[in-house]
Amino acid sequence: MSVPGNLVNTITTPLRWGDMDAYGHANNTVYFRFFEEARIVWLASLGLGGPDEPTGPVIIKTSATFLKELTHPATVVVETYADKAGNTSLDTYHLLKDAETGEVYAEGYAKVVWFDRQSRTSTRLPDALRNLASN
Numbered sequence: 001m002s003v004p005g006n007l008v009n010t011i012t013t014p015l016r017w018g019d020m021d022a023y024g025h026a027n028n029t030v031y032f033r034f035f036e037e038a039r040i041v042w043l044a045s046l047g048l049g050g051p052d053e054p055t056g057p058v059i060i061k062t063s064a065t066f067l068k069e070l071t072h073p074a075t076v077v078v079e080t081y082a083d084k085a086g087n088t089s090l091d092t093y094h095l096l097k098d099a100e101t102g103e104v105y106a107e108g109y110a111k112v113v114w115f116d117r118q119s120r121t122s123t124r125l126p127d128a129l130r131n132l133a134s135n
Contacts, residue, residue: 003093003107005083005134009042012099015074026070032062035094035108038078046128054116055123060089061111068105075099085133088122089113 013034021027039057043049049056070076077099083091094108116123 003079003081003095005081005091005093006132007079008082008132009038009045009080010077011038011041012075012077013037015070015072015076017072020072024071026072028064028066030070031064031066031096031106031108034076034078034096035062035064035110038080038094039092039110039112042080048126048128054118055114055126056117057112058115059110060113061109063109065107066105067107068103070096070105076105082129082132082134084135085125085130088125090125090129090133 015026015030019026019030040049043057075098077097079095079097081093081095083093085091090112092110092112094106094110095104096106096108097104113122114125114129115121
């Protein structure tokens with residue numbers, strides 16, 4: 001399975017028991033939290049978008065395709081990919097995989113817009129992100 005873009009970051013994290021729902025598998029919102037955590041860790045590793053910074057990311061579109069049931073106990077790997085960069089935005093993709101087998105549980109997408117927190121408007125995407133994009 002492949003996703004567009006350049007691999008820019010990988011995190012490993014456990015599925016918590018409390019992430020399970022009444023159907024005995026990870027609730028669909030948990031996948032989005034994994035994707036979010038992966039993006040935040042990645043941006044922090046670049047020194048970008050922290051809560052005290054004047055600019056940072058906002059998500060204007062997100063989606064997930066659920067491919068395999070995720071159940072506890074499990075440890076997952078979240079790979080983050082940077083694809084197309086625009087003036088103010090960056091397309092990002094995620095693969096959520098089993099840490100032991102490499103099987104893919106889900107694919108994710110998020111369009112990140114860089115945001116000026118004072119003016120409350122979009123602003124130029126940082127060059128550090130633009131340089132990681134696949135275009």
